[in-house]
Each structure stands twice: as structure tokens, then as C-alpha cells.
Amino acid sequence: MKKNNANHSPENNKKNKRSSFLRMLDYVEVVGNKLPHPATLFAGLALLVVLISWLAHIAGTTAQHPVDGHSIYAKSLVSGEGLRWMYENILHNFLKFPPLGYVLVVMIGIGAAEGSGLFNTMIRALVLGAPKRMITAAIVLAGVISGLAVEAGYVILIPLGAMIFHALGRHPMAGLAAAFTGVSGGFGANFFIGSIDPILAGISESAAQMIIPDIVVNPAVNYYFMIASSFVVLITGTWVTEKIVEPRLGPYNGTAERMPIEQLTRKEKKGLRNAGWALLVTLILLALSVIPENGLLRDPESGSVLHSPFFRAIIIGILLMFFFPALAYGITVGTVRNDKDVAHHIGKSMSTMGGYIVLVFFAAQFVYFFNYSNLGIIFAIKGANTLQSVGLTGIPLIVGFVILSAFINMFMGSASAKWAIMAPVFIPMLMLIDPPYHPGLTQAAFRIGDSLTNLITPMMSYFALIVTFAEKYDKRYGIGTIISTMLPYTLIMGVVWIALLVVWMLLGIPLGPDGPLFIK
Template sequence: MATKVKKKSFFNKFLDGIETVGNKLPHPVTLFFIFSLAVVIISHIAAKAGVSVEFNMLDRSTLESKMTTIEAVSLLNKEGIRFMFSEAVSNFTGFAPLGTVLVAMLGVGVAEGTGLISALLRKLVMSTPKRLITVVVVFAGIMSNIASDAGYVVLVPLGAIVFLSFGRHPLAGLAAAFAGVSGGFSANLLIGTVDPLLGGISTEAAKIIDPNYFVFPTANWYFMIASTFLITILGTIVTERYVEPRLGQYKGDSKIEEIGDISAQEKKGLIFAGISFVVFIAIILALVVPANGILRADDGTIIGHTPFMDGIVPIIMLFFLIPGLFYGIGAKTLKNDKDLAKTMGQSMATMGGYLVLAFVAAQFVQYFAYTNLGTILAVNGAAFLEATGLTGLPLIIGFIIVSAFINLFIGSASAKWAIMAPVFVPMLMQVGKGYSPEFTQVAYRIGDSTTNIISPLMPYFAVIVAFAQKYDKDTGLGTLISTMLPYSLVFLAGWVVLLLVWFLIGAPIGPDAFIFLN
């Protein structure tokens, strides 16, 4: 009897098309070089044509509103050519993901090289039901954004390792973690570093209408909590129903470890690691919990630009390095300091390909910012939506879609909001009953999160490509975008539905924060 071949759905054919076209493009390093070259040429044409925009913008440092004119800046005039040559090194060394990745990988490399991660994963595999692993990976990704960018360099590669340990496709685990970390950026059970920043910008935008208005950092907290469960559920469904079946069985070179019992030496190592971990956490708590804790800001705050949050990357490094070191001592996989240094060096040796990719990606991102092309696109997009004449919920949905589109070109949530808030916060405060700035902010955050995972301009996108190439050397932008697109579309649709339900119920979106103005 002939085997019946299952026909692919139209959507799967569409994703296959994106992957095929995307992967026929040059290597990501070459592609980012071409992108950079395109920005150079387009910037010169736009500058010669006198392309500019005038808009009311909030200064993110002072939060003062002022009329600003932005002109396209050429990279082919004297100043632009000087910029490309003189700033090439600082563009690379100042590339946000670079230091974060390398510093965190020092600690992760020790934990992996000594065998700690392998032992913990075997314990995890033996004690966790297989059906719950996807839920755990997506949820952990969402919660990781409280630690700024650490989730990108810790949880995304860890998601791949966890899935591989369960005999599942590692790229599905990588995608699930990436979807949680980046696609779920505006969901969390806790208040993170971006909340006070966005609240401050919303406050100043609201003062255009009401000089006494104040948007608290907790303005979207209730909605964020509900969103955490929504994105966890949606991320799990997309991973298991669409992404993993499409990827099929993993046939790469990375080997699936045999899941066996933990040996006596490994148990001893885990005990050493556990004790050192508890001591490390106690020290960090002693530096953070007291009202005058050393890692608190001078005003006593923990969240925001505080020593604790600014130092989160070295804390993450020590979080892995210290237990990894003591595991190595207990399990006798480390015999002396030379072994430790060698292990750390080996973890850095694997980052060569990433460093090359980061160099060209950094130039592209900085060229785009220098030329003002992203800002011009954002302002024109906002002006287009304002000119449509939409009101009420259609305007809110249009606003979310425009925010998602602009996010493809400007990665920074605060930079986009500084441009869009002075336009949309006052406008929506005067529509119908008057939408609150808190509600406008939460709508913006939905659009801002959902397209992170498909934008090559997102600073960590190049990092994720490099992680994926560890398991499939042929992985390119096409593979990653086609893999992440279902998450992006489902998250956007699901979040819009949640917002509409929230609107119909009329529930508060945060403590003392409502949909309409009081």
C-alpha cells in the first residue's frame, strides 16, 4: 500500500518560501555588509533630496517636549565618510550585545565546561514531564526580561540545549526561548527596567493636555501579568503545533547525550555547586535587600539605573561561574587554576564567528541611526495613522499595527515612544471619553514587542543567528525569520484580542490605572 503523503498547508508553504528565499541570500555577514552599503547609498539620495520631518519630540534625558526637525544625513559627504572610518571601532566595541554576550559566556562556559549544566539537565530530564518543557522554556524567557538583556545570552542557547537533551529539535527550543525573551518583552509578573522609562515619557506627553498628570511605573502591571500567561500559552502552542513539526527530526551534528543516572562524583559536585550557589545568593541579597544596600541607588531604589541593574551582567556571569567552579572541584573535572582558565578560554574560542557577525551588524545599526532614516520612517508612519481619521478601537488597533511596523526599523522601545508618545497620548486623551495615557502606552507595548523576533535591526538578532548556526551551519536570516514569524503573528493577534476583551470588561490595567480618563 502506498504511503499517503501529507499535504503542506498554505501557511507552511509560505514559510518555506520565506526560508528558501532568505537562505538563498548571502551569508549573514555578507548580508549585513550589503545592508550597510544600502544605507550609505539611500542616505545620500535622501539627503540630496532634502528629506526631513518636523515633529514634537520628548528628550529622553530631560523628558522635556520640544519641536524638532530631523533631516536625512548622508554618509557620503565629508562628515559621513569621517564617521564611517573614525567610529568603526567604537561602533563595534559599543555594540550593546557584544559585552553582554562575552561577559555572560565566561560564566556559562565554566558551568558548561565543568559538566554542571550537563548534570543539571540530566536531573531536569529525569524529573520533568516532557510535555511541560516547552511551557517552562517560554515562561522562563518571558520572566528573564526583568534582568535586562541577559535572557538573550543565557536562556536562548539554554532552550536549545534543553530541547536537544529531550531528544527534540534544538532550534525549536531556541525559538521557544527567543519568543519568550523578545516577543514577550512586554509581559512579566514583575516590574522591570523599561517600565519607569516608558512611564516617564508617557507622563511628559500627557502633560501637554494635563500638566498634573503622572504615569506610574506600575501603570500596565495587571495587563502585563495577564499577558505573561497568554504569551506562555500561545508560545507553547506555536512551538508544538507549528514550529517543531515544520522543523522535523533533528539530523545535525550535535549529539544527544545519553540520559543516565548521576554518578557519585557528579552528586558530590552538585552538592558543592548548591552550597556555593546559596552562599552567592545570600551575598547578593545582603547587598540588595537592606534599605541602604550597596547595590541600591542612593535614593534606595533597586529597579532602574541602579548599581544592581547596571551590574546584572557580571552578576549573571558569577551566577554560573561560581557554581560551575565548585562543581568542578567537587566532581574533580577541575584540578587547578590552569584548568579553569583553559575552560574559560575554550568558551571564548567558540565565539569567533559571532565576533565577525557582530562587527558588521554593529556598523549597520549605527549607520541606520546616524542617517536618521529610522526616525524619519517612524514619524511618517505616525503621521499617516493620524491622517487616516480613524477613531476609537479601530484607531487603537491601527496604532498597534503601526507600532509593530516601526519596530522593524527602530529597536529601542524608549526611542520609538519618545517620538510617538507626544503625538498619540494627547490625541487619544481627547478622543471620545478620553483614553488614558496608561492605555495608550499598553497598546504601544503590544506592537513594540511582537515584531522584535523578525527584525534584523533588533541588536540581538545577529546573536540568535550565531547561536542557531551551532546546530545547523546553513541557518541564515531566512531560517530564523520563517521560524519566528508564526510567533510574531500569533502574539500580535492574541494580544489584540486580550486588549479588546480587557476594553469590553473595563478592568483596570494597573494599580489606579484605567482605560478611560477619570
């Protein structure tokens, strides 16, 4: 009896539960990786959208637009109009797909930095100088801050996280996962106000004015809660990486070449200093283009910084911040002797993007076929109406809204597009209950849900890029590997983040400047 009791002790039960959870993740990975190649999968999904759009059109599937009440019909891609649209727009869909241009442009700077040896030396300096136990937290934190320029986080930081872990002898997928968590969590958590904040606030304000015509929702309405949320992402992201993801992955046995960690030579140290000076000069010039009231890259009409050419084309600024330091480093250490060397480094880096370009072609068709058919909008509206009809109130309603936002994000990638559909339904609804909730609270709940499932939805624009990064370390890695690796972050961070929101509401803490919980 004693032995039986020992086997059923709380410690053993906890261990068995954790083992079951890890076995479930293994199952998700196996099933996911048995799917076809990601390019084939996206092509199949695009064809599936064509079929579903036809069936939905025949069934007369519609939804009422929450703003003006007009009917939104499912559009068939099998009709004459739909077939003509596909034929005319396949090329356009590929060219306008945001990750394609962002990645290829920034690869010019990355190629120069990688080919000159700057990346190698930077990582060695980081590995040799930083406390080893702080590396994971530093990568997650950098991901959160990268929310100011989301493209930079996905394109640069995520592969860099994998490279750093690999250089340290740790599993590169764990570094990729830590960076991915910080970048995607950065949508709903940050220490700074970014370009997405005015967009969401503007949509929230328009929806709220349906009830109170003169109400104002400022871009910093969630700022206090965003700062607190940053610590949630940082702490849970670090803990899940080190306690769940990395132990599950085990040692890395792939064939990717590991960056050697050798002491820096005197010439390399001088190259890093010169690269630092080049970066400083570049930052000063960029700052001078937006800080003065007559700055060249400010909006010429309104003088705005957030809605300016600088932020609309921030990827060019990021390119320059890699390119000029790479030149300074390469000239110093001798890896850049002339223009031919620069072109060679960039071309070599670009040559590795062939598989990604193929993947993006089919992913773009899937996303834009889905948008054209109106299926994403219809699913979003019907899901919102379902939650509204359940009759929840107070904290359960807010928690339910977080979960709904997370669910809708699995089918509709664009955050601003989702919020434009959901805000006119939920903001007025929560303003009319007792007590009436401020629009900033509804917006904060939406951002939590949207951030959580960014980690596991193929509808996220950069998901195909994440798969490409993973395949660099093992050709067998696919969609199942990414989803199974990121699922613990979604689940655990979701519980902690929702708990933070509930405690915040119970304590009645303002969400940000002029961001109370309730409308007075």
C-alpha cells in the same frame, strides 16, 4: 458528487490551508537562506544605508519632531562630515554595540559552567526529572520571566532551550524558538516589574503632561495587563511550538553532538547540591547589596533600586551566578583542580565566538549608520503621522497603533528610543479624543506591537546572536531559517494578544494600579 463533497469538507479545507501556510514558511526560509552570509548581508545593508542617506539628503527628506517641532533632516553619510564620522566611529560602533560586551562577559561564567560539566548535569537532571509534556511550557515561561534581565534571556536561555530539546531527541530549533518567544514576549508581558517599566512610564508621563501638567504615570501602570499577557505568551508560545513549528521542522538530522542522558552518579548529585549552595550564597550576597536602605549597590544619591548600579550592571551579577556554582561543582567532581583548569574551560568556550564577533562587527555598523543618518527617526515620525491622519477612533485606532508599532519596530530597534518619538504624538492624541484614553493604554498597545516583531526583525540587537546559535546545529541555517521559524509566533500570538487587549477595553478592566482605561 459525494466524493467531490468529501474532498471539500471543512476538515480537508482546513488541512489544505494549513499546508499552504507551511509551504509559505518553507518559501520564506528558502528565499531568506539564499541571502549572503549574515555578516556579508549586514555589511551590504550598511552600504545600502549609506546610499539611501545620500539620496534622502539630496531629496531634502525631513520630519517635524513631535515634542518641540524642530525639523529633523536626513544626514548624508557620503558627505565630508559623514565620511569623517564613519572613519572615526567604525571601531567605536563595534565596541559599544550592547550584545558584544554582554555576550563576551557572560561567556566567562557560561564557559566555566560548561567546561566543569555543570550544564551537562543540570540538563540531564531536568530531562530525567521533569514531566516531558511540560518542558516546552517551562522554557517559554522562563523566557517571560527573564524579561527582568533581558540580556540573560537572549544570551543564556535561548541556547539552553535548544540544548534541552536536543538532549530530549527533539529538534533543537524548536527549543530555540520557544525560548526566543518567551524572551521577546517578556518585553510586553511579565509577572514582575522590570527595569524597562520606569523608563517607559517616565516617557509616557512627560508626553501626557503636555495635556495635563500634573498627571502621573507610575511604572506599574500596565501591571495587571502584563500578568494576563504573560499567559498569552505562555499558552500561544507552547501551542505554536508543539503544533506548528516542531512538526514542520521534523526530526533533527544535523551533526551537532547530542548530550547523553545518563543517570546521575553519586558524585554528580553531590556536585549539584554544592553548586546549589554556592548559588544560594551568591544570591544572598547580591540581595544584601540592594535590599538594605544603605545597600552598597543601591543608587548612592536617591537610594533607588531600579535605577541603581546593581541593575545597570546586572550582567555582572549573572556572571557571578554562573561562575561560583561552576567552581563548586567542578571542585566536587574533579573537573576543576586548579586555576589552569578554570582558564582552560573559559578559553575553550570563548574560542567558539569568533564567527559571532565577525557578525557583530558588521551588524553594529548597520545599526549605527542607520541611527546617524536619522532615517530611523524620520520613518518612525512619518509612520505615526500617517496613522494619525487616517482618522480612526476607539478600538480600531488602538489596534492600528499596535500594528504601526510592530511595523516601526522592523526599522528601529531600541524600544525606549521608539517610544520617545511615538509617545509625544499618540499619548496626547488619545487623551484628546472622546472618550479620552489614559496614557497607560497607549503604552500597553505599543508594548504589544514592539514585542511581536522583535521575533522577525534583523534590527533587533540580538538577532545576529540568534543566527549564531542556530548555525551551531546546522551551518545552512541563516536569517531565513530564523524568520520562517518565528513568523508563526508573530502572527498567531499577535491575533490572540490584540484580542486580549480588545476584550480588556470592552470590559473596562484597569491596566494596573492607578492605570484606568480612561482619563476622568
